[in-house]
Amino acid sequence: MEIINLKAAIPEVFAQRTDIMSDVWLKDLSFEKNMCYLIEANSGTGKSSLCSYVYGYRKDYQGRIFFDEENICELNIKAWVEIRKKHLSLLWQELRLFPELTALENVLLKNKLTGFKKRKQIEEWFDRLGIDDKKNVLVGRMSFGQQQRVALIRALCQPFDFIFVDEPISHLDDSNSQIMAELLKEEVEHQGAGLVATSIGKRMELPYDAVLRL
Amino acid sequence: MKLVWKLLRQHISVPQFAGFFFANLVGMLIVLLGVQFYVDMQSVYNGEDSFMKDDYLIVNKQIGVVTTITGQSNVFTKSEIKDLKKQKFVEKIGAFTPSAFDVSARFDIEGLAKFSTEMFFESVPDEFVDLKTDDWKYDEGDRMIPIILPRNYLDLYNFGFAQSRNIPKLSEGVLGAMKLKISIRGLEQNDEYEGRIVGFSNRLNTILVPERFMLWANEKYAKKKAAEPTRLILQVNNPTDEHITSYLQENNYVTDESKLDASKTTFILRVVIGIVMAIGLIISVLAFYILMLSIYLLVEKNNTKLENLLILGYSPAKVSRPYQWLTVGLNLLVLLLALALLYVIRSIYLHQFQSFFPQLEIPTMWYAVAVGIVLFLIVSIFNIIAVKRKVLSIWNRKES
Numbered sequence A: 001m002e003i004i005n006l007k008a009a010i011p012e013v014f015a016q017r018t019d020i021m022s023d024v025w026l027k028d029l030s031f032e033k034n035m036c037y038l039i040e041a042n043s044g045t046g047k048s049s050l051c052s053y054v055y056g057y058r059k060d061y062q063g064r065i066f067f068d069e070e071n072i073c074e075l076n077i078k079a080w081v082e083i084r085k086k087h088l089s090l091l092w093q094e095l096r097l098f099p100e101l102t103a104l105e106n107v108l109l110k111n112k113l114t115g116f117k118k119r120k121q122i123e124e125w126f127d128r129l130g131i132d133d134k135k136n137v138l139v140g141r142m143s144f145g146q147q148q149r150v151a152l153i154r155a156l157c158q159p160f161d162f163i164f165v166d167e168p169i170s171h172l173d174d175s176n177s178q179i180m181a182e183l184l185k186e187e188v189e190h191q192g193a194g195l196v197a198t199s200i201g202k203r204m205e206l207p208y209d210a211v212l213r214l
Numbered sequence B: 001m002k003l004v005w006k007l008l009r010q011h012i013s014v015p016q017f018a019g020f021f022f023a024n025l026v027g028m029l030i031v032l033l034g035v036q037f038y039v040d041m042q043s044v045y046n047g048e049d050s051f052m053k054d055d056y057l058i059v060n061k062q063i064g065v066v067t068t069i070t071g072q073s074n075v076f077t078k079s080e081i082k083d084l085k086k087q088k089f090v091e092k093i094g095a096f097t098p099s100a101f102d103v104s105a106r107f108d109i110e111g112l113a114k115f116s117t118e119m120f121f122e123s124v125p126d127e128f129v130d131l132k133t134d135d136w137k138y139d140e141g142d143r144m145i146p147i148i149l150p151r152n153y154l155d156l157y158n159f160g161f162a163q164s165r166n167i168p169k170l171s172e173g174v175l176g177a178m179k180l181k182i183s184i185r186g187l188e189q190n191d192e193y194e195g196r197i198v199g200f201s202n203r204l205n206t207i208l209v210p211e212r213f214m215l216w217a218n219e220k221y222a223k224k225k226a227a228e229p230t231r232l233i234l235q236v237n238n239p240t241d242e243h244i245t246s247y248l249q250e251n252n253y254v255t256d257e258s259k260l261d262a263s264k265t266t267f268i269l270r271v272v273i274g275i276v277m278a279i280g281l282i283i284s285v286l287a288f289y290i291l292m293l294s295i296y297l298l299v300e301k302n303n304t305k306l307e308n309l310l311i312l313g314y315s316p317a318k319v320s321r322p323y324q325w326l327t328v329g330l331n332l333l334v335l336l337l338a339l340a341l342l343y344v345i346r347s348i349y350l351h352q353f354q355s356f357f358p359q360l361e362i363p364t365m366w367y368a369v370a371v372g373i374v375l376f377l378i379v380s381i382f383n384i385i386a387v388k389r390k391v392l393s394i395w396n397r398k399e400s
Helices: A047-054 A077-086 A105-112 A119-128 A144-155 A174-191 B002-008 B014-048 B067-070 B078-086 B151-165 B172-175 B211-222 B242-250 B257-303 B301-314 B316-356 B366-397
Strands: A003-011 A028-032 A036-040 A061-067 A088-091 A162-166 A195-199 A210-213 B055-061 B090-095 B102-109 B113-119 B143-148 B179-186 B189-201 B231-236 B253-255
Touching: A003 A047, A003 A119, A003 B231, A028 B211, A036 A162, A036 B090, A047 A061, A047 A088, A047 A144, A047 A195, A047 B189, A077 A105, A088 A144, A088 B316, A105 A119, A105 A144, A105 B002, A105 B172, A119 A144, A119 A174, A144 A174, A162 A174, A162 B211, B002 B253, B014 B316, B014 B366, B078 B231, B143 B151, B143 B253, B151 B189, B179 B211, B242 B253, B257 B301, B257 B316, B257 B366, B301 B316
Parallel strands: A036 A195, A036 A210, A088 A162, A162 A195, B143 B189
Antiparallel strands: A003 A028, A003 A061, B055 B231, B055 B253, B090 B231, B102 B113, B102 B179, B179 B189
């Protein structure tokens, strides 16, 4: 996958509105590999919706979204499973971790599917992000900030052409945000992928190529 | 898969699955027991007369004091046969042809016993003998004559003769492999033949040979074309039909009443087994329903987990698998346990059977096993599809 292309896409709930002033909605917009995008927005303008649309989780939008030449509406289940395993990673705003599993189990659940990272690498990330002692703690017992770091590690345990991170540092202090940004940058550069981050104010410090208002 | 299972086993309700397990076990056991019992009973009935169907009746005229004194004939006249043919309950009618020559038979069981006896032959049209044509074939001039003996003869030997002399009892199979030496005398001719026993009957109290042999031998040894029949064989559409009894009584004909009763018993037995099996099936269906409800509840309770797994990149097939294995495993366990229980129960009733019918050849359990496997497959396939569909509905919920 080289390009994600939005053609006049807009959430159905906004379709009747005439006051849309956005760099994304109703525009012809492309996300490319090796590029870094920041989407800034107030809450309720559809950041998470955009992520869900691109990830094939929701379809309640008008307009079209393409992966290269392929309209994503026409992808079948098998194709989506492949895309989610090998081409597209998403760090959800609500994280979608399993509270019944430990932090490490949550990460391994993804990594066993993709077989992408070595156990040593994963443990090293836990260490770098300062949650080494939480590896075997149930996610349900961790703070949201700690969970955000676990979710990031999980999101990196797969090959991807694009990674979307939806408000990844909303509950982190500056130093942890910094570490997270470095880790993300390393991995994105290593994979030659495109990055799309969203923010409602607190932005991750990354060398953005473009900043878009939603 | 271990982690997936760790997630998805949450909310599994043991009482619900135990409920399904026992309900399905009972249902399955009843169905299999019905099938096996039917097969086993069938062997008892078939063992009696494999070549005579239940809907055959043998009819003759009553021989009373008056007939003996007056010398009144007990042969069936043509008009009487015609009248019988007209009856609604009759499908086919055939006459017994008696032999018009002398027959004696010698029977030599190597080193054990020798019999020699005067006897007679009778024949019925071949269409009434339900044997493979090869077994019941006779070509004019053949030395080998296929014979059907009354089972009484075998019982007489096994329970009378062999018992009192302490010599081994004979099964039908062993006897079938032995040869009878048969001498036929008539019209200054004296010939030796070999008899091969192809079956035993307790419906026919006569020694039956192929009709073709009989017509040929009557002609050759007695210069007789056709004797008037004293006994008739009827195929009826329903042996339990009351019209048969009343018609026979009106015309002073006799048939073996106990055989009519036996066919009634068989019929009733079939109905009873059918009902029992239907009940078993209903229980199985209800058990299946319980299982489906449990699975649906489980899927509903674990909805978020399943959805998040799908979002992580697990395919619907992979996510469905733990629940599919769970149901298939349970079904398999039910099948194996039901078969084991069936084996135990069967060995108890077969023990009883064998004391009633010592020469009974025990059928295998393959029928029940086959039915069990078919049921298992049907239920499992339904389960697999249902789980998959449920998981797919989770996938599609957000898409549609």
